[in-house]
Every structure is written in C-alpha cells, then in structure tokens.
Amino acid sequence: QVQLVESGGGSVEAGGSLTLSCVASGYTVSRRCMGWFRQVAGGEREGVAVVNEYGSTVYADSVKGRFTISKDIAKNTLYLEMNTLKPEDTAMYYCAAEPTYCLSLTNRYYRNWGQGTQVTVSS
Numbered sequence: 687q688v689q690l691v692e693s694g695g696g697s698v699e700a701g702g703s704l705t706l707s708c709v710a711s712g713y714t715v716s717r718r719c720m721g722w723f724r725q726v727a728g729g730e731r732e733g734v735a736v737v738n739e740y741g742s743t744v745y746a747d748s749v750k751g752r753f754t755i756s757k758d759i760a761k762n763t764l765y766l767e768m769n770t771l772k773p774e775d776t777a778m779y780y781c782a783a784e785p786t787y788c789l790s791l792t793n794r795y796y797r798n799w800g801q802g803t804q805v806t807v808s809s
Contacts (some may be wrong), residue, residue: 687712688710688711688712688713688783688784688798689710689711689712689713690708690709690710690713690781690782690783690798690799690800691708691709691711691800691801692706692707692708692779692780692781692800692801692802692803693706693707693708693709693803694706694707694803695779695803695804695805696804696805696806697806697807697808698771698805698806698807698808699807699808699809700771700772700773700807700808700809701770701771702771702807703767703768703769703770703771704768704771704805705765705766705767705768706722706765706766706768706779706781706803706805707763707764707765708720708722708763708764708765708766708781708800709761709762709763710762710763710764710781710783711762713762713783713784713798714762715757715758715759715762715763715764716739716757716759716762717739718739718783718784719736719737719738719739719783719784719785719788719789720736720737720757720764720781720782720783721733721734721735721736721737721755721781721782721783721785721790721791721796722734722735722736722755722764722766722779722780722781722782723779723780723782723793723796724775724777724778724779724780724805725777725778725780725802726776726777726778730793731780731793732746732791732793733746733790733791733792733793734746734749734753734766734779734791735749735753735754735755735766736755736785736788736789736790736791737755737756737757737764737789738788738789739788741757742789743755743789744789744791746791748774749768749775752768752769752770752771753766753767753768753769754766754767754769755767764781766779768805771805771807772807773807773808773809774807775805775807776805776806776807777804777805778802778803778804778805779802779803779804779805780799780800780801780802781799781800782796782798782799782800783796783797783798783799784796784797784798785797
C-alpha cells in the first residue's frame with residue numbers, strides 16, 4: 687500500500703523560500719514518476735512539478751525558474767524547493783504518485799495522494 691506523507695509547509699513573506707518533503711512508503715521513489723500539486727480553497731488541484739524515473743522534469747509555467755523538484759533515493763523522499771515565493775503561491779501542496787501518464791501535470795492521472803501541507807505567502 688502506497689503512503690505519502692508531506693511536510694515542510696509554513697508561512698513566509700514574499701521573496702522567501704521553503705522546501706517541501708514527501709516521504710514515500712510502499713513505493714520506490716527512484717524508479718517511479720511523482721509530482722507536486724497545489725490547490726486553493728474552491729479551486730482545482732493544479733500540477734506544479736513532476737519528475738520521472740530518469741530525472742526528467744516538467745514544471746508549470748507559473749513556477750519555472752523558482753521551484754525545483756528532486757528526489758533523495760536513500761531517503762525515498764521527494765522534495766520541492768520553492769524560492770522567490772509570491773502570495774499567489776499560497777495553497778495546500780500535495781505529493782502525488784502512480785500516474786497513468788508519467789510527467790503529466792493533470793491531477794486526474796494520479797492514483798495516490800498525500801494529505802497535503804499548507805504554504806502561505808504574505809505580501
């Protein structure tokens with residue numbers, strides 16, 4: 687059974703940085719596709735960044751150049767490093783795994799989700 691547990695969210699001022707972590711169990715991070723999504727209240731869950739087993743990545747246009755997705759194979763953990771944060775980055779951030787289509791930023795293709803971690807960016 688796949689379990690994903692996110693952490694690292696918090697409140698920061700605009701221009702600040704945060705790094706989110708997603709510890710996976712029942713799922714080998716190094717060999718699989720995974721991604722980060724975010725959702726604001728009342729909104730759709732949107733893809734932020736995804737990575738495949740070879741390290742290839744896809745980013746949403748809104749975060750390119752500011753966010754970096756990566757894996758720590760030894761810790762079986764997925765990360766999202768977020769720099770130059772903006773108020774519009776405020777959302778609940780979710781880790782996702784087992785996509786039907788790897789490197790997809792479309793939430794409906796992902797079968798497993800973490801519980802989410804809140805990121806709040808103040809202006």
